[in-house]
Amino acid sequence: MRKEDWIKVILVVSVLCNGALFASQKRMSRNQALKYELLNAYIYRDLTQLEATIKYQIDNNWDNEPLVIQKLDDAIDSVILHIGMEKDDDKEEILWNLHNYLKGYKVGDENLEGSLTNKQRTDYIYLGEKLRSSGWNYGVGYDTKWDIFESKVKGLIAA
Incomplete structure (x- = not known):
């Protein structure tokens, strides 16, 4: 083969390899985004359920503290x-x-029996208020993108 033919072959192989690399990178990026969407949604769900549970307990005189x-x-x-x-x-x-x-809000070990002290109830009430004020509650739209998730976390843990 002539030198020009070799250059064309190398160019075609290079374009194909770059295309495959681009497709692989795009797939990995999409998988990473899906991972964040799923994992952030789990945390969002559990924190909103925690907030709703605290509110329910307050409204119902702490009838199911565990x-x-x-x-x-x-x-x-x-x-x-x-x-x-x-x-x-x-x-x-x-x-x-x-x-x-x-x-920091956990009480005791994994024992779900017994009742909370007044201080523990007060701490949970405060946690519920913090969750609500930082957007971890039902009725508020949520976005599972990392930047939004991170800002909500920072809002929650801020003093």
Whole structure:
């Protein structure tokens, strides 16, 4: 083959390889976006259920206190799942901050029996207010994109 033919072959192979690389990168990016959408939705769901449960308990004189503890555990579990699947250090740090914030509201061990003290109820009421004020409640549209999720987390854990 002539030199020009070799150049054409190399050019065609290069274009095909670049096309395959682009398609692979696009698929990986789409998969990453779906992962965030799913994992962020789990956390959003669990935090909104926690907020709704706290509100329900307040409205019903804390008649089923262990449910609040269970919903808090569900939210913490969702955060742990997201941490385990996160590869970006900055995002993982945000998730750890959320985990540590929520962990501060845990009472005792995994025991769901017994009743809450007045201080624990007050703490949960405060948590419910913080969740509502940062947009973690039903009736408010939500976006699972990372930037929106991150701003809500920062709003929640801000002092």
